[in-house]
Amino acid sequence: MDDVGGSFSFSTFKDNGSYGIVCAVIMAVVIPILVAVVLGGKRNAKQRGVPVEVVGGTDLVMRNARYVKLVEVPWEGATTLAALFEQSCKKNSGEKFLGTRKVIGKEFVTASDGRKFEKLHLGQYQWETYAQAFTRACNFASGLLKIGHDMDTRAAIFSETCAEWMIAFQACFRQNITVVTIYASLGDDALIHSLNETQVSTVICDSKQLKKLAAVSSSLKTISQVIYIDDEDTTSASQDIGNWRKFSFSEVEKLGSNNPSRPSLPIKKDIAVIMYTSGSTGLPKGVMMTHGNIVATAAAVMTVIPGIGSKDVYLAYLPLAHVFELAAETVMLTAGASIGYGSALTLTDTSNKIKKGTQGDASALKPTLMAAVPAILDRVRDGVLKKVDEKGGFVKKLFNIAYNRQLATIEGSLFGAWGIESLFWDIVVFKKIRSILGGEIRLMLCGGAPLSGDAQRFINICMGAPIGQGYGLTETCAGAAFSEWDDPSVGRVGPPLPCCYVKLVSWEEGGYTIVDKPMPRGEIVIGGHSVTAGYFNNDSKTKEVYEVDERGMRWFYTGDIGRFHPDGCLEIIDRKKDIVKLQHGEYISLGKVEAAVSSSTYVDSIMVYADPFHNFCVALVVPAHQALEGWARESGIKYGDFPDLCKKSEAKNEVQQSLFKAAKAAKLEKFEIPAKVTLLPEPWTPESGLVTAALKLKRESLKSKFKDELELLYK
Numbered sequence: 001m002d003d004v005g006g007s008f009s010f011s012t013f014k015d016n017g018s019y020g021i022v023c024a025v026i027m028a029v030v031i032p033i034l035v036a037v038v039l040g041g042k043r044n045a046k047q048r049g050v051p052v053e054v055v056g057g058t059d060l061v062m063r064n065a066r067y068v069k070l071v072e073v074p075w076e077g078a079t080t081l082a083a084l085f086e087q088s089c090k091k092n093s094g095e096k097f098l099g100t101r102k103v104i105g106k107e108f109v110t111a112s113d114g115r116k117f118e119k120l121h122l123g124q125y126q127w128e129t130y131a132q133a134f135t136r137a138c139n140f141a142s143g144l145l146k147i148g149h150d151m152d153t154r155a156a157i158f159s160e161t162c163a164e165w166m167i168a169f170q171a172c173f174r175q176n177i178t179v180v181t182i183y184a185s186l187g188d189d190a191l192i193h194s195l196n197e198t199q200v201s202t203v204i205c206d207s208k209q210l211k212k213l214a215a216v217s218s219s220l221k222t223i224s225q226v227i228y229i230d231d232e233d234t235t236s237a238s239q240d241i242g243n244w245r246k247f248s249f250s251e252v253e254k255l256g257s258n259n260p261s262r263p264s265l266p267i268k269k270d271i272a273v274i275m276y277t278s279g280s281t282g283l284p285k286g287v288m289m290t291h292g293n294i295v296a297t298a299a300a301v302m303t304v305i306p307g308i309g310s311k312d313v314y315l316a317y318l319p320l321a322h323v324f325e326l327a328a329e330t331v332m333l334t335a336g337a338s339i340g341y342g343s344a345l346t347l348t349d350t351s352n353k354i355k356k357g358t359q360g361d362a363s364a365l366k367p368t369l370m371a372a373v374p375a376i377l378d379r380v381r382d383g384v385l386k387k388v389d390e391k392g393g394f395v396k397k398l399f400n401i402a403y404n405r406q407l408a409t410i411e412g413s414l415f416g417a418w419g420i421e422s423l424f425w426d427i428v429v430f431k432k433i434r435s436i437l438g439g440e441i442r443l444m445l446c447g448g449a450p451l452s453g454d455a456q457r458f459i460n461i462c463m464g465a466p467i468g469q470g471y472g473l474t475e476t477c478a479g480a481a482f483s484e485w486d487d488p489s490v491g492r493v494g495p496p497l498p499c500c501y502v503k504l505v506s507w508e509e510g511g512y513t514i515v516d517k518p519m520p521r522g523e524i525v526i527g528g529h530s531v532t533a534g535y536f537n538n539d540s541k542t543k544e545v546y547e548v549d550e551r552g553m554r555w556f557y558t559g560d561i562g563r564f565h566p567d568g569c570l571e572i573i574d575r576k577k578d579i580v581k582l583q584h585g586e587y588i589s590l591g592k593v594e595a596a597v598s599s600s601t602y603v604d605s606i607m608v609y610a611d612p613f614h615n616f617c618v619a620l621v622v623p624a625h626q627a628l629e630g631w632a633r634e635s636g637i638k639y640g641d642f643p644d645l646c647k648k649s650e651a652k653n654e655v656q657q658s659l660f661k662a663a664k665a666a667k668l669e670k671f672e673i674p675a676k677v678t679l680l681p682e683p684w685t686p687e688s689g690l691v692t693a694a695l696k697l698k699r700e701s702l703k704s705k706f707k708d709e710l711e712l713l714y715k
Contacts, residue, residue: 049568
């Protein structure tokens with residue numbers, strides 16, 4: 001995804017600029033004035049969240065303004081995932097459901113440093129209907145019984161996101177089997193802990209993950225059989241994995257087809273999933289989600305995506321073992337939409353694993369809906385800006401005019417975000433950019449981490465679609481708050497979803513209270529149908545952060561700090577665990593500083609660190625390769641390879657100054673601005689154990705790995 005934004009061109013622009021400039025002036029100045037004079041007017045403020053009394057006390061409790069009663073199901077009778085799946089498959093039986101691309105060819109290219117990279121030529125999407133998917137799930141469920149899966153034990157899915165993941169997931173619920181979900185990127189210790197703690201007897205995995213299982217098989221105590229997903233690399237299935245029995249996915253389906261079994265369906269209070277969080281510290285915790293939790297979140301999100309239905313196409317590439325993607329795909333299933341599977345490494349025509357001249361997933365699928373984490377959207381933005389800078393001259397000027405005019409209309413200082421002028425800019429400038437993601441996106445869902453206002457606005461304009469920025473946790477089944485499609489603001493996560501309440505509880509020690517002006521502030525606490533049953537085999541931790549009130553409502557204390565805007569929308573402003581008290585008594589929020597300085601073009605990843613025995617903070621920075629190397633070329637800096645450039649004092653100073661400018665623009669205090677930086681050449685990935693699968697920092701792991709570098713910064 002290093003060049004995710006690099007597949008468009010501006011060939012439609014006139015190089016001499018005369019025709020384009022005349023049109024630009026007419027459309028950018030004359031027409032908006034005439035339209036504004038004729039129609040005028042400002043957007044009316046809309047109340048999106050309202051206070052409600054749920055429990056006694058002084059806490060501020062909010063609900064979605066459109067729903068007095070909490071939403072629990074999308075329609076009557078769909079109280080479990082099993083019921084939801086069966087009913088949706090019958091209702092949408094002939095519609096496309098699951099789409100997959102087959103590998104046509106592979107080749108390896110050698111980089112200048114000698115490393116080899118695999119490039120794939122992928123075919124067009126091949127589709128299964130809802131009816132076909134339901135038949136496969138029923139067959140797989142029967143096959144599980146036939147191969148001897150103990151119905152009193154759990155099954156684990158340990159695989160990259162794909163159609164078989166969803167088929168296996170739904171199949172387990174046909175026999176009320178609890179599914180344990182595990183990130184494909186988990187390290188060995190976390191993998192062993194997750195499987196042993198839940199006493200899994202059957203693991204469903206792809207051939208790549210089977211190799212990982214084989215490597216730790218002697219430490220896994222309860223597994224008796226492994227089902228591997230059929231793919232091009234089936235050689236790994238012959239790995240020696242001790243006494244486990246091995247079956248291919250298709251073999252289990254065939255056994256089930258020949259030996260059908262009656263379903264044993266769950267009720268809404270049954271545990272559907274034990275989802276192991278990627279965890280920023282220590283071993284992962286297993287969150288117990290009921291069928292009712294997952295269905296309630298899906299039902300709630302359905303109410304905030306306008307017109308969602310069978311005509312929508314969703315591009316699935318994020319980890320299904322993460323609650324964000326699982327919730328998103330459950331929404332698509334509920335709506336009868338099509339789900340096309342891809343990967344982050346094959347997403348666009350210029351993605352790392354796509355053979356040059358062939359289509360990435362987005363170009364082949366042309367999705368209308370797509371989920372993303374901020375890191376992905378940041379790469380899209382950086383890729384677009386890089387291409388614009390390379391073109392320079394008239395192209396860059398025209399892009400800047402178009403962008404600024406669209407920005408003004410969206411923010412309300414000009415008439416109408418989607419009026420005549422906007423249509424002109426779409427045709428002349430942004431249509432080519434939108435082709436990066438297929439050209440048909442009408443709404444994007446963003447979650448997993450905070451999205452900066454600049455990045456959100458950039459995607460709004462360049463992709464011509466609103467971004468529904470969501471807030472939720474594994475412990476709330478992704479359901480908490482979700483910004484609405486017609487809300488033009490940035491930096492907020494919207495009102496409470498209609499499946500839950502959101503309340504603020506004063507945190508006096510940190511200086512956040514619900515009587516703060518101009519907006520109430522405090523720790524965010526979620527209550528309602530999306531709040532999960534607690535942590536598996538961990539009562540002490542469950543009691544620490546979950547609470548049941550006198551009315552029987554379950555609440556989860558998130559540890560996040562938020563504030564409510566007057567229209568009832570929530571904004572995340574801090575995190576209790578990220579706050580450090582410096583030597584002179586000032587409090588510094590590490591997450592707040594990181595969010596502010598990440599707008600620097602030189603930052604790919606950053607961790608701010610504060611030692612309570614000093615009065616300043618420091619930062620570890622993974623620089624953006626292209627940006628830093630581009631600066632070095634322009635500045636005449638001589639260096640060997642990229643690690644050598646990162647050691648240069650000139651490079652450190654350049655990045656340091658860039659962070660300072662970003663911090664000043666965000667109005668940070670002097671003590672909040674990193675006083676020293678170290679540049680680290682290697683990216684932080686889930687595989688390295690330095691960030692989670694959702695790309696959140698694992699602070700303790702980073703502090704441990706770069707202990708010496710941090711100590712040097714304080715000398």
